[in-house]
Amino acid sequence: MRRIDALGIVLGIFIIGGLAYLGLQLVGLDGQQAGIWSQALLVIGLIGWVASYGWRAVGKNMTYHQQREDYEQAFFQKRLDELSPEELAKIQAEIEQERQTQTE
Known part of the structure; x- marks a missing residue:
C-alpha cells in the first residue's frame, strides 16, 4: 500500500x-x-x-502469502522444465520407491 x-x-x-x-x-x-x-x-x-x-x-x-505461493509454484515449475527426461524419470522412480516403502 x-x-x-x-x-x-x-x-x-x-x-x-x-x-x-x-x-x-x-x-x-x-x-x-x-x-x-x-x-x-x-x-x-x-x-x-x-x-x-x-x-x-x-x-x-493475504496478498503476501498468495504471492509467495505463486512464486514458489513458478520456481518449481521452471526447475521441473529444466530437467532432462532422464533426470525426470530418475526422480519419478525415487518418488515411486518412497511411496512403496511408506505403504508397507
Whole structure:
C-alpha cells in the first residue's frame, strides 16, 4: 500500500465519521449523543476491520502469502522444465520407491 492510499483511507474514515455525526443529529440526537454514537460506530468498524485482518492472517489468505505461493509454484515449475527426461524419470522412480516403502 502506498502512502497516498493510507492517507486516502484515513481521510475517508474521517469524512464517514463526520457524516455519521451529522446524520445522527438530523435523526434527532443532540450533539453529545450524536458524537458518542458516531464514535461507537467507528470503533465497531475498526474492531470489525481488525477481526477480518486477523481472520485473513490466520487463514493465510493475504496478498503476501498468495504471492509467495505463486512464486514458489513458478520456481518449481521452471526447475521441473529444466530437467532432462532422464533426470525426470530418475526422480519419478525415487518418488515411486518412497511411496512403496511408506505403504508397507
